[in-house]
């Protein structure tokens with residue numbers, strides 16, 4: 540099976556910094572360490588409320604990338620303007636609610652199609668690769684294909700919260716096969732840890748994982764380099780089986 544890309548979401552390095560409004564730890568330095576340890580790309584979410592990543596972090600990551608940079612953002616006018624100025628390699632569009640602790644579910648692509656297609660059209664004129672973060676649902680996948688994006692990112696949060704319910708994994712497997720049959724690249728992420736990543740890493744059509752919180756949490760105990768290497772090894776061994 541082809542190697543699956545590991546993009547590391549470094550938002551929570553910034554969460555730690557913003558807890559004290561100081562200058563450390565620096566998420567850009569963390570990104571460089573992740574890359575040294577084998578990350579294929581770096582992901583960061585610029586939220587409307589700037590609770591973790593700040594504009595200057597995103598600028599540094601997008602303007603001087605060492606590996607492809609994936610900007611997660613809501614499809615708002617402000618974020619679209621930022622993406623068009625910084626030209627990250629990839630944008631993943633996510634839903635965003637001010638009061639949520641983290642992204643709680645996938646985009647509902649039927650909800651605001653005009654705003655979404657305007658954002659996707661603007662991004663595509665500059666050649667930014669665009670992905671849509673959605674739940675593993677065929678109707679959403681059909682809409683993503685109709686919107687003409689390169690990729691979808693499947694929301695793995697429900698599977699991660701209830702791994703004992705096998706239907707959630709089956710839904711992700713089915714959605715991956717279906718999306719790939721429509722020509723969409725398949726990414727996945729949210730809530731993945733060393734203990735639940737295996738079955739997702741083993742989905743043949745899934746070419747990219749976005750993992751953040753668990754890697755940064757493991758880094759508290761083992762250091763960032765070893766935390767990245769452990770995730771890489773867990774993915775590789777699941778894929779080799």
Ligand code: PXP
Nearest residue numbers: 642672728729730749750751752
């Ligand atoms: N993918 C998307 C679209 C996300 O919003 C997030 C969280 O920012 C992740 C992946 C990473 O999730 P986690 O931090 O739980 O690994």
